Amino acid sequence: MKKVTAFAPATIANFNVGFDFLGVALQGIGDEVTMSFNQTESNVITDIENGADLPKEASRNCCSVVVRCMQEQLNDFTGVDIHIKKGFASGSGLGSSSASSAAAAFAYNELLGKPFTNKQLVYFAAQGEKAACGSPHVDNVAPSIIGGMVMQKASDKTDFISLPILPDLYAVLLYPQIVVKTSESRSILKETMAVKTASQQIGYMGSFVASLYLQDMDLFKAAMKDVIIEPMRSMLIPKFDEMKQAVLGKGALAFGISGSGPSVFTIVKGQQMTETIKTTLEEIYSKTDVDFKIYISPINADSGATIL
Structure with a gap:
């Protein structure tokens, strides 16, 4: 059969x-x-x-x-x-x-x-x-x-x-093994926002798309910001601010919440940098009482579904 x-x-x-x-x-x-x-x-x-x-x-x-x-x-x-x-x-x-x-x-x-x-x-x-x-x-x-x-x-x-995707990008993901239901994560989102905030986020999105077509790593890093959702959802994730500050200080291109959380992701250039970021995240979370997993993945086009 x-x-x-x-x-x-x-x-x-x-x-x-x-x-x-x-x-x-x-x-x-x-x-x-x-x-x-x-x-x-x-x-x-x-x-x-x-x-x-x-x-x-x-x-x-x-x-x-x-x-x-x-x-x-x-x-x-x-x-x-x-x-x-x-x-x-x-x-x-x-x-x-x-x-x-x-x-x-x-x-x-x-x-x-x-x-x-x-x-x-x-x-x-x-x-x-x-x-x-x-x-x-x-x-x-x-x-x-x-x-x-x-x-x-x-x-x-x-x-x-x-x-299009910039070359040599990697994601380092930390999954804190806590429960954050999508429905609950959505329930804390505000239904309205200041025009200034919306305008700022639109600018980041436009710059982000431009960075991909221009293959501009500096513009990509400057654009990878979330001023709407992250301030509300980050409070559900232990050590979020500390992790963000630490990885960006180590040279990461971006840090954010994956989906509705609780997983967070760091984007870096080059595989060598992934070990630095992995160690940094491990040092922070090893001081908590939360179990966690860390995943490392390249970011490229050759990554869709396959037949095994």
């Missing part, structure tokens, strides 16, 4: 300047989804490794929701067995449901002989994100499938643009 396993990477959403519409794919961190036909018309979650708290009901699990959407599009309801292997924790701020949704779309498409393009898969994966989080944002699922850095189009929440 044919069996397909797909891997889809974790992601950094928002990336400081692009709240809810910018995302970056990571490497080496992600979820695996294995599928095979089961000779019925039912999609069955057979097992979820490292995810005992996740739903196994087909109507609620993001992977089976993705498959059902694809089946409806094709009007073909041949059922599949779905095995999910989580490579990182839910609620980490690294796009957990997105990685599973992306891997499910990629695996099912491969199982069928690739009737859909990768761009079409982003739409289906976004439906899994909607099932998990309530909204079909593509800021996580698009980079998880396509790879690289992706910006959602303002005119269409399911369409996106792949952006």
Whole structure:
């Protein structure tokens, strides 16, 4: 019986300047989804490794929701067995449901002989994100499938643009193992802001996009600031200000909150710098009573979903 396993990477959403519409794919961190036909018309979650708290009901699990959407599009309801292997924790701020949704779309498409393009898969994966989080944002699922850095189009929440990436960039991520639910993280956000603040953030976003096309590292560093969301959400993350000050003082290009947190990310130039930043973050968090994990990943275009 044919069996397909797909891997889809974790992601950094928002990336400081692009709240809810910018995302970056990571490497080496992600979820695996294995599928095979089961000779019925039912999609069955057979097992979820490292995810005992996740739903196994087909109507609620993001992977089976993705498959059902694809089946409806094709009007073909041949059922599949779905095995999910989580490579990182839910609620980490690294796009957990997105990685599973992306891997499910990629695996099912491969199982069928690739009737859909990768761009079409982003739409289906976004439906899994909607099932998990309530909204079909593509800021996580698009980079998880396509790879690289992706910006959602303002005119269409399911369409996106792949952006160029500066050379030799790396992300160092620290995941404090505390619970920060996306719903709670959103509940503390203010619904209004000063015009001056909005104007400042728009300027940073414009400069950020320009830095990518101009391949200007100094402009990238100057633009990677979040004056809207970070001041509100950073209070949920222990030692945030201390970490930020420390890594920027060591020469990092940027520091911010990954998704809705609690994971934080540092962007640096060159692999050698990653060890310096890793040591700096470890020294700070080893003085707390919070368990943590550190991940290191290059930031480049060769980072989307793959068939294993």
